[in-house]
Amino acid sequence: MPIRFIHTADIHLGKTYRNSPGESERYEDFFRCFDGIVADALAERVDFVLIGGDLFHTGQILPRTFARTIASLQPLKDAAIPCIAIEGNHDWIHRRDNISWMEALSHMGYLRLLRPGRTAEGGYRFDPFDHEAGIGGRVEIGSLAIYGLGYIGAQAGSHVPRLCEAVTTANNLLLFHVGIWKYSPVEIGNMTLEEAHPLAERFGYVALGHGHKPYVIETPAGRPYAFNPGAPERVNFGEEKYKKGYYVVTFQEGRFTPELRPTVPRPMLVATVDLDGAATPEEALSRFRGQLQEKIEPGDPRRPLLELKLAGRVGFHPFELGRERLRLVLDEVAAPLHVEIKNHLSQAARTAEGSSTRSLAEIEREVLHELIGAHESLQGREEEIARLALAIRDLVLKGEVDDEELLALLPEE
Numbered sequence: 001m002p003i004r005f006i007h008t009a010d011i012h013l014g015k016t017y018r019n020s021p022g023e024s025e026r027y028e029d030f031f032r033c034f035d036g037i038v039a040d041a042l043a044e045r046v047d048f049v050l051i052g053g054d055l056f057h058t059g060q061i062l063p064r065t066f067a068r069t070i071a072s073l074q075p076l077k078d079a080a081i082p083c084i085a086i087e088g089n090h091d092w093i094h095r096r097d098n099i100s101w102m103e104a105l106s107h108m109g110y111l112r113l114l115r116p117g118r119t120a121e122g123g124y125r126f127d128p129f130d131h132e133a134g135i136g137g138r139v140e141i142g143s144l145a146i147y148g149l150g151y152i153g154a155q156a157g158s159h160v161p162r163l164c165e166a167v168t169t170a171n172n173l174l175l176f177h178v179g180i181w182k183y184s185p186v187e188i189g190n191m192t193l194e195e196a197h198p199l200a201e202r203f204g205y206v207a208l209g210h211g212h213k214p215y216v217i218e219t220p221a222g223r224p225y226a227f228n229p230g231a232p233e234r235v236n237f238g239e240e241k242y243k244k245g246y247y248v249v250t251f252q253e254g255r256f257t258p259e260l261r262p263t264v265p266r267p268m269l270v271a272t273v274d275l276d277g278a279a280t281p282e283e284a285l286s287r288f289r290g291q292l293q294e295k296i297e298p299g300d301p302r303r304p305l306l307e308l309k310l311a312g313r314v315g316f317h318p319f320e321l322g323r324e325r326l327r328l329v330l331d332e333v334a335a336p337l338h339v340e341i342k343n344h345l346s347q348a349a350r351t352a353e354g355s356s357t358r359s360l361a362e363i364e365r366e367v368l369h370e371l372i373g374a375h376e377s378l379q380g381r382e383e384e385i386a387r388l389a390l391a392i393r394d395l396v397l398k399g400e401v402d403d404e405e406l407l408a409l410l411p412e413e
């Protein structure tokens with residue numbers, strides 16, 4: 001009898017743009033995407049579902065995100081399809097002494113959370129999953145032994161030999177939240193191909209998560225053994241060109257055959273708008289409108305996510321092309337759900353020595369320096385406080401931080 005399963009990762013439930021008009025719609029995107037995968041698991045009557053980490057976008061989720069996740073997982077529980085998961089970097093960053101939300105879901109029988117134990121000598125121990133405790137290192141389903149390891153940080157590669165030593169069964173699968181340099185677009189938590197290869201001797205299928213782009217790793221002899229499905233929804237700007245989906249895998253006669261099944265993520269556009277040479281804000285706006293109309297692809301009824309960089313030297317003060325005026329044109333042309341604008345315009349100014357340019361960023365810094373320096377008690381700290389103010393401004397515009405995280409940026413005095 002073949003075993004069939006779904007392998008997904010990096011769902012990022014709870015992600016949204018806080019305080020943005022599109023907040024609630026964006027929040028739903030990630031649940032809608034996950035619900036689609038769960039529905040497919042039922043339609044395909046798979047034997048189990050694997051989640052390779054980052055089920056949640058942050059360690060500290062809102063109660064409504066927890067409730068909504070339970071609703072999403074309920075059909076799997078009702079159909080007795082085990083959902084086997086590990087923790088990613090996004091799931092555990094803020095966990096201190098508290099029980100994590102992932103552990104809670106495991107206790108409640110919605111997930112089987114895998115996390116290995118360690119031996120006194122620094123080795124790994126993959127004990128069978130304990131339903132009572134809601135934790136374990138491995139789960140056996142049919143003839144397959146599923147091992148799980150969450151995110152273990154930047155040194156993951158050096159742990160591979162110890163991991164392999166701890167494997168005691170045949171027909172093994174490993175769930176591992178780690179990237180492979182060269183394929184993984186993320187900057188941390190990766191290992192090299194050479195470090196990964198020994199895994200192929202112990203595991204017929206390594207189910208990866210972490211990088212949001214799909215990729216497959218082969219042994220030097222050309223046998224594919226590690227598979228990264230990527231995030232099924234577009235999580236961050238920069239993911240607009242990635243294929244999006246999850247694997248439906250068949251295990252038969254000792255062979256794993258995965259098929260990347262596509263999802264339909266929300267449209268996302270990252271573009272540079274060239275306003276070089278625009279003499280007035282009106283001319284710049286009209287060119288902005290024209291270029292935007294060309295770049296927006298018609299066809300998807302969902303409102304897009306936009307990241308736009310305004311570039312060029314213009315004949316007016318960049319402040320004059322304010323967010324409000326841009327927003328009006330944007331709403332008319334693209335009706336975006338969320339926009340991030342990077343104003344990199346500089347002003348072509350004529351001085352006695354000829355022409356010079358100052359970027360918007362330089363002007364902002366000068367203005368802040370003047371304002372801060374006007375307070376006697378702050379004199380001498382202009383640069384430090386200006387930097388802080390700009391960092392807070394950038395985070396607020398990104399809409400991803402809450403008040404406490406902003407407060408944490410302030411120096412303690």
Ligand SMILES: [Mn+2]
Binds near residue numbers: 088090210211
């Ligand atoms: Mn992720």
